[in-house]
């Protein structure tokens with residue numbers, strides 16, 4: 001920890017709750033103090049004391065091209081001279097909407113918002129408005145932003161009715177949210193058998209990034225699709241993390257399973273604040289002013305944010321990095337797996353494209369029940385040891401590592417070497 005970083009974070013704690021503007025940054029799960037960053041270049045972060053790190057967070061997902069990609073910077077410079085916000089339609093909004101609709105197979109119409117949270121909040125409102133039903137099904141360990149009615153823990157009884165997972169969320173707000181087990185086809189079928197005519201929609205991460213990387217099984221995703229169709233419920237894929245990440249068309253393109261609504265964010269804004277939700281025209285046309293479901297935003301479709309989004313999605317279309325990402329990420333996953341195996345540390349690696357997690361659990365992680373039993377103490381030691389060696393990992397066992405197009409083969413090798421040294425220290429003697 002550099003002295004300038006320590007000083008700044010000490011001051012930050014007097015100014016902001018916990019010294020941060022989002023809890024994921026606070027190193028709470030690994031103990032100790034977060035590092036204050038100064039700038040980022042390509043695949044590297046540089047802190048306020050001048051130390052450099054290989055960055056596997058990529059701003060928690062958006063920076064698939066790496067930091068400061070020249071096309072994105074150029075687009076931002078051009079946009080900023082034209083005005084920062086108009087509160088009126090712009091051509092750039094058409095362009096970003098077209099890039100999304102062309103890439104994401106199930107999206108016919110889209111609405112731009114300002115964050116992933118806003119996208120999921122709006123999508124479940126739309127599912128309810130469209131169906132005239134109340135209940136939303138979600139899955140334990142899936143994160144959809146800090147929407148009140150989705151901040152829900154599974155009830156303790158066999159009953160699946162959700163209970164508030166945060167002070168400030170009322171029981172009334174969560175009463176219409178059901179929490180089920182991820183990848184559990186029977187559980188989902190039972191919920192539809194018992195409550196099918198009350199279920200407005202099912203929201204899920206098709207590849208979960210928010211309990212570490214846990215892919216939805218094809219059977220599970222297919223069952224969700226079929227059950228929603230049979231019962232007239234809206235299937236929502238929350239692709240805020242997976243959209244333009246696991247494939248250009250997102251997880252739905254990768255698996256060939258189409259939701260009714262899709263939520264997007266992160267990559268779609270190229271590092272600036274954007275979210276989006278879109279889907280079938282007949283559902284989207286329920287949104288105001290085409291329809292009656294209220295949803296609005298002063299800065300929605302903001303010209304600076306859309307410029308970064310357009311530049312990023314254009315690069316991803318015209319010079320797709322996905323094959324390269326697959327290669328570098330696979331090498332990293334194999335390297336981490338071997339390093340842990342050689343040191344006889346119980347673990348599993350799960351990866352989809354450039355999202356991956358080394359779980360300190362011997363079994364393949366399929367749901368939150370297994371994920372929550374990981375050795376988080378060992379994770380904390382691993383995290384700090386890697387950081388000492390210049391590797392900046394997500395500061396929780398339950399967050400995915402992200403590889404960007406800017407990561408070099410040498411950086412992957414250095415990361416694997418750092419893991420080898422680390423695991424030799426912490427494996428059984």
Ligand SMILES: *Cc1c(COP(=O)(O)O)cnc(C)c1O
Pocket residue numbers: 115116117118120143144145146205209210238239240241265266275
């Ligand atoms: C990050 C994330 C969100 C929330 O997006 P914010 O922009 O942080 O509000 C929602 N869903 C998923 C799957 C995410 O990964």
